[in-house]
Amino acid sequence: MSAALRSLAALAAGLTFGLGLALSGMLDPARVRGFLDVAGAWDPSLVLVLGGAVTVSGLGYAVSRRLPGPVLDARFDLPGRRRIDAPLLLGAALFGIGWGLSGFCPGPAVAALSTGAVPVLVFVAAMLIGMALHGLLPTAPARNAPSVRPSA
Amino acid sequence: MSTYLPPLAGGLLIGLSAAMLLLLNGRIAGISGLVAGLGRPGRARWLADAAFLLGLVLGPPAFALLAGRWPEMRIAANLPVLALAGLLVGFGTRLGSGCTSGHGVCGLARLSPRSLAAVLVFLATGMLTVAATRVLA
Numbered sequence: 305m306s307a308a309l310r311s312l313a314a315l316a317a318g319l320t321f322g323l324g325l326a327l328s329g330m331l332d333p334a335r336v337r338g339f340l341d342v343a344g345a346w347d348p349s350l351v352l353v354l355g356g357a358v359t360v361s362g363l364g365y366a367v368s369r370r371l372p373g374p375v376l377d378a379r380f381d382l383p384g385r386r387r388i389d390a391p392l393l394l395g396a397a398l399f400g401i402g403w404g405l406s407g408f409c410p411g412p413a414v415a416a417l418s419t420g421a422v423p424v425l426v427f428v429a430a431m432l433i434g435m436a437l438h439g440l441l442p443t444a445p446a447r448n449a450p451s452v453r454p455s456a
Numbered sequence: 457m458s459t460y461l462p463p464l465a466g467g468l469l470i471g472l473s474a475a476m477l478l479l480l481n482g483r484i485a486g487i488s489g490l491v492a493g494l495g496r497p498g499r500a501r502w503l504a505d506a507a508f509l510l511g512l513v514l515g516p517p518a519f520a521l522l523a524g525r526w527p528e529m530r531i532a533a534n535l536p537v538l539a540l541a542g543l544l545v546g547f548g549t550r551l552g553s554g555c556t557s558g559h560g561v562c563g564l565a566r567l568s569p570r571s572l573a574a575v576l577v578f579l580a581t582g583m584l585t586v587a588a589t590r591v592l593a
Contacts, residue, residue, distance in 0.1 A: 311507040313480040318508035321473035321485065321557075322515010326527040328466025331516060334530035340579075340586040349463050354560055356467025357474065361485075361565035364475025374482030381482050381501075382566070383553070388573045395552020396559070400578035402544030404585025406533050409556040410549060411487040413542075414509060416529060418516045423531045427542040434546020435492045 310376045322415045328353045331416050333407025340404055474561050477508065486558025487512070488549035552578075 329335045330353055338347035373379050403409050408416075408427050416424045474485040481504060490505045520526045533541065549555040552574055554563065559578075563571020 310481050310504040314504040314508040315511040317473045317476040318511025319514055319518060320469055322512040323519055324466040324469030326516045326519035328463045332528045332530055334532055337586050340582045342583050343587045344590055349459050352460055352463040353467035356464045357471040357561040358564045360468050360471025361474040361561050364478050365565045368478050375480045377482045379482055388570055391551050392553060392570055392574055393577055395548045396574040396577035397581045398544045398548030399552055399555060400581030401585045402541040402548060404582040406538050406541035410491060411557050414487060415512050415515050418513045423538050426535050427538045430539040430542025431546035434543040435550050438547045438550035
């Protein structure tokens with residue numbers, strides 16, 4: 305029962321995310337590249353996407369700190385690592401290069417699959433291959449080994 | 457006004473989504489992590505993660521129904537560049553444990569120093585890449 309409710313909640317949250325991306329302009333790679341083009345014809349408007357999102361997300365996080373657990377599950381599943389290490393920085397650097405080349409990051413690219421546009425399909429297929437390649441790394445650190453925040 | 461209001465409203469919706477997923481299911485709305493997790497179907501929470509991604513894909517058609525038009529999508533890069541970019545985004549987000557949503561929307565909201573570092577780095581290399589492609593073009 306609660307598994308079904310969790311899936312329904314996740315579907316609603318995903319739809320909200322996709323609607324927000326579509327409304328925000330993040331699905332338009334030309335505009336995203338304009339936002340990154342600080343040395344040229346910089347379009348700062350997309351700063352408001354991150355600003356608005358972090359504000360509401362932060363309110364949600366503040367509320368979560370006062371709850372013993374999430375409504376539909378046993379515990380909050382949050383990343384617990386704190387150390388800024390080489391994989392984090394190298395990975396972020398590579399991701400930024402791909403983001404700048406294409407104007408797509410993962411969320412907008414996945415949402416844009418609904419357009420059926422061939423360039424989006426190519427990007428997402430390559431993204432999945434890139435993720436799979438990382439999975440083949442012998443030194444790949446254990447993913448998704450979250451530390452559970454003790455309930456306050 | 458029309459330049460700034462949709463990004464702000466869209467950002468608020470994205471933040472609402474992250475808050476919903478956290479408060480209801482206890483999960484971080486990190487798209488690259490959710491996508492990578494689809495490859496492990498036996499996992500607990502697989503169904504909910506897949507449902508989130510299904511909702512994400514349904515977002516633009518829902519927008520089209522409400523707004524009477526599809527969201528604008530202008531893609532300048534050719535297919536080989538998009539393929540290279542996709543490889544970098546896929547590999548980089550796994551190595552770096554997140555993307556714009558997990559590190560940006562969720563990590564900054566939690567004041568995570570790892571996420572702040574990641575966001576500064578991917579913004580910097582993204583900006584440098586756009587500047588470099590403009591110089592080379």
